[in-house]
Amino acid sequence: MTVSFTRLDPVGEDHDALVEFMTRNEFPFHGRPHPRAADVETAIRDGAYRDEDNDSFWIDHRELGRIGFLRLEDLSDDAPLFDLRLDAPFRGRGLGADVLKAATDHVFRTLADVQRFEGQTREDNLAMRRTFVRCGWLKEAHYREAWPVDGGAPLASVAYGILRRDWETGRTTPLLWDDLPA
Numbered sequence: 001m002t003v004s005f006t007r008l009d010p011v012g013e014d015h016d017a018l019v020e021f022m023t024r025n026e027f028p029f030h031g032r033p034h035p036r037a038a039d040v041e042t043a044i045r046d047g048a049y050r051d052e053d054n055d056s057f058w059i060d061h062r063e064l065g066r067i068g069f070l071r072l073e074d075l076s077d078d079a080p081l082f083d084l085r086l087d088a089p090f091r092g093r094g095l096g097a098d099v100l101k102a103a104t105d106h107v108f109r110t111l112a113d114v115q116r117f118e119g120q121t122r123e124d125n126l127a128m129r130r131t132f133v134r135c136g137w138l139k140e141a142h143y144r145e146a147w148p149v150d151g152g153a154p155l156a157s158v159a160y161g162i163l164r165r166d167w168e169t170g171r172t173t174p175l176l177w178d179d180l181p182a
């Protein structure tokens with residue numbers, strides 16, 4: 001496996017590196033594109049990086065070393081979500097697909113009760129949306145004007161998902177969008 005995950009300790013030995021990673025990078029498609037150290041510190045204290053719902057990992061690449069950060073969210077729900085953030089030098093190289101495939105493997109292998117894995121992104125995050133499609137995830141919802149944008153009009157939030165059986169078989173179960181009888 002080219003990509004592996006190292007569980008990080010947000011309040012212990014990984015605290016400073018986590019704050020540094022979040023503040024030195026720009027995340028143009030997140031609610032906070034430039035997190036301040038104080039915001040990250042507060043989120044750490046609130047359990048956003050590790051509690052019963054959240055768990056966080058460094059993303060390690062066999063040749064490239066540490067390439068980013070992954071958080072699994074809603075873990076008590078049996079349908080977890082994720083937050084994937086590559087370090088800036090490792091974006092735009094197709095690595096997101098390797099990471100998403102590895103994250104999907106990790107979730108379905110380690111969480112026996114989980115039948116679906118979900119992700120949401122802003123409509124203009126084309127790199128993330130193409131990454132979902134490349135990895136066999138299916139678009140399941142398009143929430144119009146659901147994503148507030150500072151100083152601009154709200155954008156859509158687009159939801160993708162993968163089923164355990166799709167992961168097992170390598171075949172995406174199709175969705176019949178217009179399923180209401182005429």
Ligand SMILES: CC(C)(COP(=O)(O)OP(=O)(O)OC[C@H]1O[C@@H](n2cnc3c(N)ncnc32)[C@H](O)[C@@H]1OP(=O)(O)O)[C@@H](O)C(=O)NCCC(=O)NCCS
Pocket residue numbers: 027028029030082083084085086087090091092093094095096097119120121125126127128130131134
């Ligand atoms: C989003 C992210 C994970 C994508 O991973 P990546 O490896 O950088 O993705 P790439 O830029 O290589 O692009 C993936 C695909 O999108 C396409 N793409 C990228 N930008 C595009 C654009 N502006 N228009 C059209 N297609 C685009 C690429 O051509 C590639 O297509 P392919 O799969 O057909 O080859 C990564 O860029 C990242 O971490 N960004 C910052 C944090 C973030 O936005 N995370 C998502 C939160 S859920």
